Amino acid sequence: MASLIKQSYDRNELLRALSLALDLAERQPLNHATRTAYVALQIGRTMELAESDIEDIYVSAYLHEIGATVPACDLNTGGTVWLDYAGTGKQLMSKMPFSERAGDYVLYHQQTRIDLGADCSEHTPLGAQIVKLADYLDRSFDHNVFYYDQRADLWQWAKQQRKPCFNQDVINAFLSTSSREKFWLDFISNDIELILRDIQPSLKVQLTQKEIEQVANVFAEIIDSKSPYTYNHSHGVADIAGRLAPLVFENEHEIFQMRIAALLHDIGKLAVPKEVLDKNGPLNPREFAQIRSHPYYTKVILGRVQGFEQIKEWAGNHHETIDGNGYPEHRRELTRPERLMAIADVFQALTENRPYREPMSVDQAIDIMTKMAADNKLCGECLYLVKQVI
Known part of the structure; x- marks a missing residue:
């Protein structure tokens, strides 16, 4: 068997992909995490923080909502229990190749909420305060109203929160950077991602295949946790695909890609409302259309990462059928890996x-x-292979 190809992946691209998944999961306006990262980056640089700390602030700003997507099922009632999402976020961050400090910023950024009613600025890391201030700005900003008509109110709010929730240096840095027209024009731009790419931290350390698998496992956990009926679905598909892959691939890199595609094939389901996923009864046409959209979003999310070209196709085509009646693209020509993914699913x-x-x-x-x-919905050859491994 060929040796493992030593491919690495851009950490910034992966962050943008994951942040889109989290925005979709939380019903946030698109690019919420991107704008949060932009504001946090500007504040951190105005404060002249060390670049290593700015990188951790940047990572945590992109992923600050990661714990909010993970409900737990109450085994006694069958209902949904929403966990302390800051703590859950810290736990999830610890399983991925990001620094412990970035995980701490995800954990502590909630301590800067104004509704705590206590002086939390002395006990909350500056990075977490910066992330929360950036998060608050985007949540409070009305993108249907010109920035000039809002910034005075936002400045006034920031000044009022200087002592109870934010260190004075953080507030001063925000007031300074947001005094520039360019800050607001960048902030409201539809090209915020392109703008951010020009100023983002280098994050020079690329992610290895092992690190990509760590991230994929965490997001598979997030995907599956959305419903008590799919608590092990993505890892189950990955297990089957992992057993099938050596039967059809000679290259270890393709086996790796197959496993990542299986772990992330349902990442687009984060865009589907939980009540639709858990509906106990027939779906109406609108709900069915929502379900059928998830492979589309899988491709949109995974398509943001260079090197995921095959992974995107193998993952995103798992509901296509060889008779052309699958969804959402109604393809007829499916590659062998795509057929294997469909049958494992x-x-x-x-x-x-x-x-x-x-x-x-x-x-x-x-x-x-x-x-x-027999009805040409699944590949008979792939079904034969499944029988060999289950």
Whole structure:
């Protein structure tokens, strides 16, 4: 077998992709995390912080909402329990190749909320204060109103919060950087991502394949946690795909790509409302359209990372069928990896619990998939391979 290709991936590109997934999951206006990162970066540089600290602020600004997407299922009631998302965010950050300090900023940025009613500025890291101030600015800003008509109110708010929630240096840096017209014009620009690319930290350390897999595992956990019925779906698909891949690939790099594609194939589901995913009954046409949109968003998210070209296609085409009646592109020509991903996804889904049915046995699932192959919905050759590994 060929040796593993030593490919690395741009950390900035990955952050932009993950932040889009989090924006979609939280129903945020698109580019919320990007604007938060822009403001935090400007404040940090105005304060002349060390570049290493600015990098950690930048990373945590992009991912500050990571814990908010992870509900837990109450095993006694079956209901959803929302966890302390700052603490959950810190825990998730610790599993990825980012610094402990960036995780601390995700954890502590909630301590700068004005509704705490206490002086938290002395006990909250400056980086966390900067992230929260940037987050608050974007949440408070009305993008339908010209910036000039809002900035005075935002400045006044910042001055009022100088002692209870933010260090004076943080507020002064915000007031200084936001006194420039360019700050606001950049902030409201539709090209905020391109603007940020010109000033972003270098983040010179590229991510290795091992580190990409760490990130993919965390986001698979986030994806699956969105519904108690899919708590292990992405890892289950990845397990099946991981067993299938050596049967069809000779290159270890392609085996790696197959596993990452499997872990992230449903990342687009973060854009689908939880009540639609968990609906106990038939979906109406609008809800069905929402479900059918998720492979599209998978491709949009993964397409932001150079080197993910194959991963994007293998992951995003898992609901296409060889008869052309799949979705959302209605493709007929599917590559072998795409067919394998589709069949791994179907098998895992059939053998899982769903709000409208109990999990099927392996034999029941194989019977249904055999009929699907006969109807040209699934690849018969790939079904034969699945039978060899389950």
